[in-house]
Amino acid sequence: MSDNLSWHLRFALLFSLLSTSATYLAAAEPTSAQQQLPRPHSEQWQNFKQAECITDLTRCLPADALSNRRQHNKWKVFEYETAEFSGKCISVGRESSAPDLTLKLGKEGWHAVYIGLSSITDLVRPAKNNVEVKFTSDPAYTRLSNRLDLGPQRRDVLEEVFLGTVDLTNNDLQFSTVYHMPARIHYVKTIPLTDEEVARLNADRTQQKTKTAVATFDGYTWIHPFRPQNRADLAATFSAYRDSDFKTWWFQVGGADLVHHPSQVGNLMGAQLDTFPREVDREYVESVRHLHQQGIDPLKVAVEEAHRQQAEILICLRAAGWKAAPPWEEFFMSEFYEAHPEWRCIDYDGTPTMHLSYAAEEVQDHLIEVYREALQRGADGAGFLFHRGMPMILWEEPFCKRFIKEYGKDPRQLAEDDPRVLQLRATIVTEFMRKIRKLLDEVATQRGTPGRRLKLAVSTFSTPADNRKFGLEVERWIDEKLIDQIGIAWFAYYTSGLKSRSGDTAYYARITEGTDVKIFPFYIGWKMESADSLLKSVARDNEQGADGIAVWDPNQFVTWQKGRHPYWPLVSKLGHRQHIRDGSLIFKPTTIPLTRLGENYYSRWYPNTGF
Structure with missing residues (x-):
């Protein structure tokens, strides 16, 4: 020695x-x-x-x-x-x-x-x-x-x-x-x-009781910082999760129809560019182009790595991931969005926005095809992230025409929060949820496993009032057995959660009681600052009925307190409730x-x- x-x-x-x-x-x-x-x-x-x-x-x-x-x-x-x-x-x-x-x-x-x-x-x-x-x-x-x-x-x-x-x-x-x-x-x-x-x-490692945490992957930052050149480079993103409690992955492909896998339906972010807003944007595009040229499908690799770890992986789309403002107007840019200005959302005062309206059936059907293609990689279900972001429906022509047909009035002549306006928005969003559920059932049958339920996850807002404002009939989706998992996303723009910095976990526990729907309060990797406050909040959510914890970008922890407590030994074990209570996941750095x-x-x- x-x-x-x-x-x-x-x-x-x-x-x-x-x-x-x-x-x-x-x-x-x-x-x-x-x-x-x-x-x-x-x-x-x-x-x-x-x-x-x-x-x-x-x-x-x-x-x-x-x-x-x-x-x-x-x-x-x-x-x-x-x-x-x-x-x-x-x-x-x-x-x-x-x-x-x-x-x-x-x-x-x-x-x-x-x-x-x-x-x-x-x-x-x-x-x-x-x-x-x-x-x-x-x-x-x-x-x-x-x-x-x-x-x-x-x-x-x-x-x-x-x-x-x-x-x-x-x-x-x-x-x-x-x-x-x-x-x-x-x-x-x-x-x-x-x-x-x-x-x-x-x-x-073999028990399942604590494997209740959800990890999200944003479809972008697992590629651009690392310049992956082969399958092994992509797989390195996931190896730290192997012995963790993160056994559900909500894996985003990029935006709404912006994707990083070879696609006949969506399109690669920035694929047509030879000059980029940032160096990291160039690195992302050049990396994905290279992988495709090598015959490597990043989404398929993610699905394979999840299954290698006995984790379930759901393919997630973002509600408003269509186009960004300058200087990203040609990088984050959906070709479908560009081709259909007639379906863009129009605000109450007539101002056009950079969103597509889900009141247009064609927009919903387009995303259904994005899901259908992505699910060919063998994922365990789908997810729709409402908190990224609103609005989905305003006062554009497709919505107004349907409103006039159903109520005989022009919604632009009513108050913005007229109950009929809110109800029609909710009806349209629920119709979209039904389409996703129908697709998942079809895919299960096509795979030869009609008895297996492919899961549908949604991110929702802090409170029932926030949900009503944007047409999220969460309780109806539960009653109709449309959804399986709920991420309570308090950090959604235009909602009360941005001020309260929390979601109403107890409310979601009440509306899912006696059902198979699981609820997961969200925590944000790049907003976590303290092991003490994290454990206190997680313990509170557990007591209020959370089925597990969801971490948005668990690998992005730039604000985590330096020099105090190691991050991953704590965050990777958030399903260990007894350890959360007794504080034994907090370690002193050497x-x-x-x-x-x-x-x-x-x-x-x-x-x-x-x-």
Whole structure:
């Protein structure tokens, strides 16, 4: 056993004693567990004191992929030091094309594995960083990053990031670069697991009771930051979900009829452009074009990866995803929208909007065909996201003609909130819901499984009043058995939820009681700020009758508190209700300041101030 084996434990204790703040689970009656300081993630294992660390990453192979100089096709080696240990790390920059590396571990049996990643400075500020890591037994890489702030005097800090638990017999580690992302890997830590821990882990992976969380994927950000070139690159998006509670995926294809799969019905965002609003838009289009040229269907890959994880995946469309304002007017642009100006929504005062009206049967039927084509990939159902967004129906000619036919009055001569106007909107939207349900039943029959119900999910608004305003007859859809899942989307524009920042979970629990319809209050990955407030809110929603939690963009957590609590060990287990109550999903980050990196001996004199 090397001299470095005990460095982590000693430093973790030192860091704990120096910590200036204690975080408690916010609850009316904190339990004794909740009153304790969170422990590092690695200390949950019985044998954490037997941890072994590899701090010399020059053991990675092939050796000729390593260099003491910056080269685009090499990993650069740095000597480094901390207060407790030293080693040799490997680093890549934004423009790297360095090959994948393998690190032989030489272990047998089950272990918990952690990767020590460094913060990266952008001269004077912390920069985004990302690296892909996998066990050789894994089907795909997992993306990991250091989420910590820089230390005092802009000192780089190491964060110990949990990779997973696995049988390491004949199993090693592999590292890969992420497009345009720097990274620096400093150490690998392994902790042997007891037989009892292994049994508990395997039981948790196979049980279904906690697998109640919903993850959304927006159809865009799983592609543009990573520049995927092959199927494996796409699959890396999903590998972190493998042992999580996210066993329902609401997978968006882009917009209403804007899609990223080969299509004869919808169209690719920005497909016709050779100049783009943003670099990320170019990256998205060029990536999807390349994948199509290689015969790779991104949507089919997503369906296959969901099923590989025994997750259900529903293909979701956005209500108003037709066209965006400049400078995105030719990027987010539906060809169907462009071809039919006669079906665009017209406001009460006659102002045209950039929405298509669902009062036009042709608009509904077009989206039914988008669904029909997408479902050929084998998805488990469909979803319609009303919160992205309103309006669907205003005072355009198709609506007015039908209103006059049914009521003998011109709705433009009535109050905006006339009950008849609201009722006709609701009737039209319900007719669309019936069409989707009919399609799903047809697809099940065509697949040779007529007894299997393909699920229909909808996102709705915070309150019944919000739903009525835009024609969402949720209670009727439940009574008619049209829908199966409801995401309570408090963050919809033009609704009360934007002020309350919450939805009426208790109301939805009442209207679904005694039915098979499940309700999922929404949380937003990029609006989560605190582990304490998250657990408090989730516990409240559970008590009010939620069947599970839905997370919008769970992989986008830019506002998550830095340096306080690891994000994924908490968010990936939101179905574990007992752990939500007792606070045991909150962990303290293992934070290790560097004292030297190469020639930079960290001191009060920061070297980059001259640039």
